[in-house]
Amino acid sequence: MKSLIFTTAALAIVAGSAFAQTVRMGTEGAYPPYNFINDSGEVDGFERELGDELCARAELTCEWVKNDWDSIIPNLVSSNYDTIMAGMSITDERDEVIDFTQDYYPPTESAYVALSEGVDLEGGIVSAQTATIQAGYVAESGATLVEFATPEETIAAVRNGEADAVFADYDYLLPLVEESGGELMFVGEGVPLGGGVGMGLRESDTELRDKFDAAITSMKEDGSLNALLDKWFGEGVGTY
Numbered sequence: 001m002k003s004l005i006f007t008t009a010a011l012a013i014v015a016g017s018a019f020a021q022t023v024r025m026g027t028e029g030a031y032p033p034y035n036f037i038n039d040s041g042e043v044d045g046f047e048r049e050l051g052d053e054l055c056a057r058a059e060l061t062c063e064w065v066k067n068d069w070d071s072i073i074p075n076l077v078s079s080n081y082d083t084i085m086a087g088m089s090i091t092d093e094r095d096e097v098i099d100f101t102q103d104y105y106p107p108t109e110s111a112y113v114a115l116s117e118g119v120d121l122e123g124g125i126v127s128a129q130t131a132t133i134q135a136g137y138v139a140e141s142g143a144t145l146v147e148f149a150t151p152e153e154t155i156a157a158v159r160n161g162e163a164d165a166v167f168a169d170y171d172y173l174l175p176l177v178e179e180s181g182g183e184l185m186f187v188g189e190g191v192p193l194g195g196g197v198g199m200g201l202r203e204s205d206t207e208l209r210d211k212f213d214a215a216i217t218s219m220k221e222d223g224s225l226n227a228l229l230d231k232w233f234g235e236g237v238g239t240y
Helices: 046-057 069-077 133-139 151-159 170-179 206-222 224-233
Strands: 005-008 021-027 035-037 060-066 099-105 108-114 125-129 144-148 165-169 185-193 197-201
Touching: 021 046, 021 069, 035 046, 046 060, 046 206, 046 224, 069 197, 099 206, 108 133, 108 151, 108 170, 125 133, 125 151, 133 144, 133 165, 133 185, 144 151, 151 165, 165 170, 165 185, 170 185, 197 206, 206 224
Parallel strands: 021 060, 125 144, 125 165
Antiparallel strands: 005 060, 099 197, 108 165, 108 185
């Protein structure tokens, strides 16, 4: 089992109560802008800011736990933490193993990125992060799938010639394309996948799920969730 790195989040202030339930929030810390590790070694990004606000509204004390993507669901089931906030799309397959809150990021497209136009997306070599819905899609597309443990490795595979293209969340790829100075480009058509991004929990934790669902609903209703989406993903991102 990979070692877990713990960072302490801000305490939710609970009026009239000296203690609040402690919830360990599991994340990958390697998928900006959803989640990443900042220069201070702290979990940062959209999901860190959102998660802290959800915990405050639910009157919970939150601690952030970093875990590798490929073991993130098994370690939730094994109770090494209590939630997953890691850019995880809601799918029927995952829902058979864990439970999900409602989505806090609307359903979006996945996209292909390559070094040049005209690459063969149906019969060529396409990289994707292991255990993702994108990897599953490529495996059934006719292309040759090459899987990597981290999203950075999927991009590196394109740059070093191991793969013709990478297939990943559009919102993850967009800043990389913009910052590449024309080296990377979107190719082919976008592909809608998944039912939005939600928080994963153990199936037995129905009370905790309900608390977070109520907090997500309150942020949708008062517009604060849309404000966070605009802040971290830019204007034009899908909102509620």
